[in-house]
């Protein structure tokens with residue numbers, strides 16, 4: 164046996180970790196708004212906490228009382244039993260240094276057994292720093308979270324570009340950390356008026372002790388940014404469309420449906436669409452009510468980004484295309500010919516029924 | 521200025537095949553490449569060197585064959601390549617990887633000069649975690665700048681750096697003190713072709729090769745599988761959906777497709793009607 168096989172694959176939690184209890188979600192509050200992924204995580208965290216018979220807590224860090232309290236209330240309504248708040252001007256803009264200090268202090272003080280973060284730029288920036296500071300395990304971009312028979316967190320994630328899935332566990336360190344991408348988990352139902360307990364914690368850091376300064380925040384122009392991840396309907400095209408001109412057919416259908424449009428990765432590489440419209444493993448994960456894929460083969464890297472859709476409709480000339488293995492509705496057809504017909508069908512139906520209504 | 525770039529050699533995962541019975545990766549014959557995200561880091565490092573003078577050292581941890589990627593980096597114009605290789609590193613998760621790379625980076629600074637800027641790619645295409653960069657920053661006490669889309673200014677005298685960082689809903693203009701760890705966003709630059717002279721130099725260059733002891737690592741329990749708090753419990757292939765797709769024929773027409781969509785998603789029909797009426 165080699166030396167490396169000595170890693171402890173059995174659960175033998177050291178004594179000092181036994182006090183770690185409860186499930187936490189680090190809430191992303193920026194510019195007064197909570198990122199929806201935080202609510203998705205509260206929904207998932209609720210299930211884990213119930214299974215473990217422990218509390219679900221949100222962690223809200225922010226620069227002003229009003230937005231912190233508003234975010235805490237939202238956490239309660241999405242299922243949190245309690246919310247730890249850290250309110251300090253220093254936390255007004257996200258910075259790695261300040262957020263890492265706030266979150267690690269909280270973990271060391273109140274000892275959660277599970278800590279979940281969104282796999283956003285913010286969450287990934289923060290999670291790595293916190294896990295390294297605490298010297299604990301972190302499973303990035305999880306797509307499934309379960310509690311195993313021994314009460315440990317089993318986090319499943321795609322690996323090798325989505326070719327395989329693996330289940331990863333942190334048996335003997337606490338907290339067990341995981342990040343999850345937006346839209347991978349379903350949005351839980353909001354329970355208006357639901358209340359909980361707030362625990363305030365000080366940051367203990369003055370602005371002149373913080374090395375990194377935010378000189379400016381340049382907000383994206385809302386009109387410029389694709390709201391792909393949260394769209395109800397998404398129409399997407401792939402290489403089967405054969406040219407940038409034909410991609411217009413996807414846009415036309417999207418327009419009639421009030422949908423967002425996107426595409427497979429090769430389209431970004433060809434410059435037919437911009438990177439923020441890429442769907443899949445290295446692009447956006449989407450969870451629309453309706454996903455229409457035209458001329459997309461359904462490679463695993465694409466599949467992992469769309470599997471959460473309620474209804475997947477695929478148009479492809481190849482009856483054996485992989486996409487038909489996970490689509491709900493399939494049409495073996497030339498998309499260049501079929502898309503305009505579908506667009507027209509919706510257009511005329513909607514105009515007739517609008518007039519009737 | 522001496523700049524370090526951490527890179528990883530990865531399988532070209534578009535071509536990965538999974539053994540249908542054992543669910544193991546069939547690596548034989550799978551070509552390897554430099555993790556594409558790392559090339560944005562390398563190009564940015566080369567540009568800073570061209571502007572300020574100095575050297576770029578590339579570092580990779582991996583099996584001996586990772587030498588190929590290092591040589592490739594030399595053809596692009598990197599000045600020095602360090603291979604960190606030891607069987608004790610096998611099975612490293614992100615925490616153990618950041619431990620080993622941090623030790624090597626400290627050794628690089630001691631041997632070849634301080635590195636006020638350390639680059640990594642945004643993430644790898646095989647592990648996909650984006651966690652090794654932040655891990656290195658924390659371990660070495662570097663100011664962390666992730667998802668950087670532009671380096672606006674490096675003030676060597678003042679020891680500060682100003683960058684644009686992609687955040688949720690916008691871009692942060694951040695200023696911090698050197699030394700820093702930067703992860704570059706994809707699409708921010710394009711790797712150069714490299715000169716003929718670089719290609720010649722790369723072909724015959726002697727790489728620096730360190731094992732754990734060479735890199736000054738004493739505590740082997742922090743390396744590889746033993747130093748990894750996470751364990752892989754199970755590896756499996758994605759399942760096909762239980763229920764097969766309902767196939768419609770083209771002859772059924774586009775109306776049939778629309779009708780079937782509304783049958784399966786009744787709420788959608790009402791929403792679309794509202795949308796069409798401009799409400």
Ligand SMILES: Cc1cc2nc3c(=O)[nH]c(=O)nc-3n(C[C@H](O)[C@H](O)[C@H](O)COP(=O)(O)OP(=O)(O)OC[C@H]3O[C@@H](n4cnc5c(N)ncnc54)[C@H](O)[C@@H]3O)c2cc1C
Nearest residue numbers: 324401402403427428443444445446458459460480498534
């Ligand atoms: C690390 C890694 C990450 C990746 N990440 C992503 C990702 O995030 N998102 C992503 O999408 N891909 C990703 N990929 C790429 C992925 O593996 C596939 O190569 C890609 O999704 C294929 O795109 P496509 O379906 O448009 O093209 P193709 O695979 O070429 O498929 C084109 C399809 O169109 C069909 N077709 C041809 N003509 C017509 C026609 N006239 N009408 C209708 N159908 C037609 C063909 O039958 C075929 O099925 C990644 C790959 C790697 C290695």
